[in-house]
Amino acid sequence: LIVNDGDTDDPATHTNTAYGWAKTYTNVFRTGLPGTSAKYQATYLGSLENFLAGRATSSTSGSIGYDRAAESHYQELQLRERTYPVPPAVFLVREYYGGLCNGVPDCTETSRRQRLEAALAEGVAIGPDVVVIQGPGLWSPPADVVGEANVVANATVEALEHHPGPLANFPHTLLVIAILALLLLVPGGLARRWFGLDSTIDRFALIPGVSVVLVMLAGVGTLAVWRGPLTMTKGWAVVVVAIGIGVALRFADAWLRRPLDAFGRFFDDLFAVFSNRDFSVLMGYQFLAQAGQGVVQGAIFKALVFGGEKGFDISVAPSADYLLKVVLALYIPYTFLSPFVGVFIDRFERRRVAWWADILSAAMVASIVILVVFPLGSGSPEHRTWPTAGLIVGLLVAQSVARIALAIKSAALPDVLSGRDLLQGNGLSQAGGGLAQVFGIGVGTIVAGQIAPWVGVLFGAAVLLAGAMVSRQMRRVEARRHDGSLGQEVRRILRTVVAGVEEVAGRPAAALGLSAFQMLRYQFWGFVLMTFALYAKNLVQGGNADTLSQILSGVGGLVGGALGLIVAQRLKDRVPPIRLLLGSMLLLGAATVVLGGILTVAAFAALLFVGFFSFFLGKISTDTITQQAMPDDFRGRAFALYDIAYNLGFIVPAAILSVIWIEGNAARTREILVASGAIFLILTAFVAAWSRRIRPDLAPQDDLVGDEAAELARSTES
Structure with missing residues (x-):
């Protein structure tokens, strides 16, 4: 992923924000990717020209913060290239490519737009404002892949711009409500006796909160043992563990209260x-x-x-x-x-x-x-x-x-x-x-x-x-x-x-x-x-x-x-x-x-x-x-x-x-x-x-x- 930002320091704080933006763009770019893909990805902070030339980008205004961030990103990129010596797929997103006036005297909006369009022209579009850069030693997507990517991207844009109403997919909406009810009511409802939730107002007010806590604890425990990316299978496993905790607490008087009482009496x-x-x-x-x-x-x-x-x-x-x-x-x-x-x-x-x-x-x-x-x-x-x-x-x-x-x-x-x-x-x-x-x-x-x-x-x-x-x-x-x-x-x-x-x-x-x-x-x-x-x-x-x-x-x-x-x-x-x-x-x-x-x-x-x-x-x-x-x-x-x-x-x-x-x-x-x-x-x-x-x-x-x-x-x- 190629990203860039301004290379001058803030005159009030004498700091540079390029590192923060590079981190934010990287996190958004990785959204939706499997967790196992993260080890293959690297971000280059700087201009496209310097990336294609195989060198780190330096600040044109002497910003130490920008130089350090750009150099650390470049070193990580080199490590990825040594670890996986295959042609990389290089992405450039219009919204992520700033810093177009770095080192340019008398920079205007027209010159900035021209530099951005020139950078986007170095690649092939796979969706609105997203291109895969072409060049020697870089991966080039086949035409059919480019076509499929554009179809999916345009459909996604259309869905976001013309979002369906709440009743457009009513069965799916009912399924979501049922799952939320399962998460918010079942674990806490099963455990209500253990927590002494006997009155109607207590149940109404506290069962959802107890359920949320049990689901969170089940999630922390499950993912601490079952390491790796979060998948649907693991998500349902967390729900099962939370319900299991609720069942265990429902019958806890028979097996848990006595040792806890003994523990309390001891102290x-x-x-x-x-x-x-x-x-x-x-x-x-x-x-x-x-x-x-x-x-x-x-x-x-x-x-x-x-x-x-x-x-x-x-x-x-x-x-x-x-x-x-x-x-x-x-x-x-x-x-x-x-x-x-x-x-x-x-x-x-x-x-x-x-x-x-x-x-x-x-x-x-x-x-x-x-x-x-x-x-x-x-x-x-x-x-x-x-x-x-x-x-x-x-x-x-x-x-x-x-x-x-x-x-x-x-x-x-x-x-x-x-x-x-x-x-x-x-x-x-x-x-x-x-x-x-x-x-x-x-x-x-x-x-x-x-x-x-x-x-x-x-x-x-x-x-x-x-x-x-x-x-x-x-x-x-x-x-x-x-x-x-x-x-x-x-x-x-x-x-x-x-x-x-x-x-x-x-x-x-x-x-x-x-x-x-x-x-x-x-x-x-x-x-x-x-x-x-x-x-x-x-x-x-x-x-x-x-x-x-x-x-x-x-x-x-x-x-x-x-x-x-x-x-x-x-x-x-x-x-x-x-x-x-x-x-x-x-x-x-x-x-x-x-x-x-x-x-x-x-x-x-x-x-x-x-x-x-x-x-x-x-x-x-x-x-x-x-x-x-x-x-x-x-x-x-x-x-x-x-x-x-x-x-x-x-x-x-x-x-x-x-x-x-x-x-x-x-x-x-x-x-x-x-x-x-x-x-x-x-x-x-x-x-x-x-x-x-x-x-x-x-x-x-x-x-x-x-x-x-x-x-x-x-x-x-x-």
């Missing part, structure tokens, strides 16, 4: 705990703290990895050795602070601890912006001690406020839930907190990349301030009120730290929960995820490891965590937490051994999915076991020890990997994964044997039992 039961105001406020505080941590850390990590300039340039990413050192510098200091945080949670009013933690963290993060992020500018902190140290302090502050929030949550959860459904509460907390943190990291990274890191860090500080406001609404987050003064409690800190450690050690179930959590952290977050992050660039072309890591870990975390939440909800009243823990550990170890030796994207995707699922289920099981084992006055210190385990879960694997890691070495990567999985399975067997020895200390369900459950019940009633 009603799962989220029913949010009707508890105290639980909802506690979760809101935790989610905002983790979201704020994510925003701050996402923005700072962007500055650490990609520098302070706009965008994400992988070529400036620092070495693996530098990143491992950053991890160690981040997690080692907080390991020594965690026990003291636990004392504050146990010895002071937890609401006050939450408030001041968020307020002070927001202030410190804002100070980091002024002292470090602004002076860093667009540069990279690698090989620069003070900027790196300042950014690590910012990461440490964000890490600390989130860990404090999680410790407060874990210590207060039995109180706000009155000791019931701890596994369910821990699962919702873990899932919601993970989503909040991932969302925060995404927001912080995007804001830092598209605007500037300092904007992302300040936004994270604002989120922390919002969390502080929410913390003021917390109630019943401890079994009894703590009225000690700051001076009194500071003098008792070291003694109470030791008492907390002794309390955990003296309660076998709590010690088992803490130890199992430490093992889970080492294996999944340490060896599996770190090894994947270090090896990811070897799995993709061009070393785009950052995108692969985000996709696989994000999808694996979302799907695995969601499945873990569902499994925990289904099994919480039938399977003791210790069995869920052992099952998750066994699954993680086996998956690491089996999949760790297969260094492919698919294998890592499967390993991350299983890992996130196992860690999620195992983590909420250890939380529940520890909460059941520890009295309220010691839970803050117990979960502060969890923070130590959390940090060691990064520190120890990072230290080991910094020594044994060989960049890009597949054999060493397999050895690390398989060996760590095998050791983890041995540790799982040890935990199983330990649990059998202390069976009387382990609760058979996810509620508090014994004296503390009764105490919480009395405090709730009062």
